[in-house]
Amino acid sequence: MLDPSLHIGKTLRSVEPYLVSRDKILEFTRALGDDNPLYQGPDPTAPPTFAAVLTVRAWQQLIDDPELGLALKRIIHADQEFTWHRLFRVGDVISTVTVLEDLRIRGGMDYMTVVVHVLDQDEAEVVQSRSLLIHKHAEEAAA
Amino acid sequence: MTALPLTIGPETYTITRFGTLLYAAASGDWNPIHWSDRQARNLGLPGVITHGLYTMGIALRAVTDWLGGDASRVVSYKLRFARPVLLPDDDDGVDLRVIGKVVAQGETTWTVRLEVACAGQPVLSRVSVEVKAPDQD
Numbered sequence A: 001m002l003d004p005s006l007h008i009g010k011t012l013r014s015v016e017p018y019l020v021s022r023d024k025i026l027e028f029t030r031a032l033g034d035d036n037p038l039y040q041g042p043d044p045t046a047p048p049t050f051a052a053v054l055t056v057r058a059w060q061q062l063i064d065d066p067e068l069g070l071a072l073k074r075i076i077h078a079d080q081e082f083t084w085h086r087l088f089r090v091g092d093v094i095s096t097v098t099v100l101e102d103l104r105i106r107g108g109m110d111y112m113t114v115v116v117h118v119l120d121q122d123e124a125e126v127v128q129s130r131s132l133l134i135h136k137h138a139e140e141a142a143a
Numbered sequence B: 001m002t003a004l005p006l007t008i009g010p011e012t013y014t015i016t017r018f019g020t021l022l023y024a025a026a027s028g029d030w031n032p033i034h035w036s037d038r039q040a041r042n043l044g045l046p047g048v049i050t051h052g053l054y055t056m057g058i059a060l061r062a063v064t065d066w067l068g069g070d071a072s073r074v075v076s077y078k079l080r081f082a083r084p085v086l087l088p089d090d091d092d093g094v095d096l097r098v099i100g101k102v103v104a105q106g107e108t109t110w111t112v113r114l115e116v117a118c119a120g121q122p123v124l125s126r127v128s129v130e131v132k133a134p135d136q137d
Helices: A022-032 A048-063 B017-027 B037-042 B052-066
Strands: A012-014 A075-084 A093-106 A109-119 A125-136 B007-015 B074-081 B093-105 B109-118 B119-131
Touching: A012 A048, A022 A048, A022 B017, A022 B052, A048 A075, A048 A093, A048 A109, A048 A125, A048 B017, A048 B052, A048 B074, A075 B052, B007 B017, B007 B052, B007 B119, B052 B074, B052 B093, B052 B109, B052 B119, B074 B109
Parallel strands: none
Antiparallel strands: A012 A093, A075 A125, A075 B074, A093 A109, A109 A125, B007 B093, B074 B119, B093 B109, B109 B119
């Protein structure tokens, strides 16, 4: 269970680096249905919202933490903000630092502000992701 | 370069269940509310909804196309997921309609406000995109 007095400020660093590949960029671009030439060809740049891939991986780390008691199927995404320093490129070796910046519990729901710092091989920030996630407690959702 | 117009769109993009599955695979977000009607109903939704991040990614295309494809000029992108985008189990999907306008022209960045709607109802709200100002190039 989440507890503001224990978990605000909780910080998780990614364990395995994420390697940005051409095929993953093309897969992401195909899902978006965007034919921008920047995202195509042998050496594509990733669309800005490729940041979602790293954001989702970072959330998974929070969800996998048994201390927090979170379940993906009970999470609704309420707000999102991305701030870019540059776009992802093929060959980037990415790590993340995930911070539970704020937590309020109201009416059987956790309101979590999660910030993900997405860093490259030089520890320079590529993009910062800030999300408001609403997590329903188990007894509020049918099994 | 030629001056950028101060309005964007309307542009229309289609979201289908199939596209949503492609996005689940591409993004790694396998939340079952995006592929199981049963699991979506368990959470109080009428049925499968698309990923907010997918809607967000598709809507940004209106801005990057307006920038002539130069997506590296996007500085920040912020919004609220106002309403879920419900996906019928058919091949046609739903249309996302995007219009935008430049609401601030700073020296280094411009701010674009987007309206993103599905069937006449806003699905994203408070949508603000900051882009590098054109004269910076």
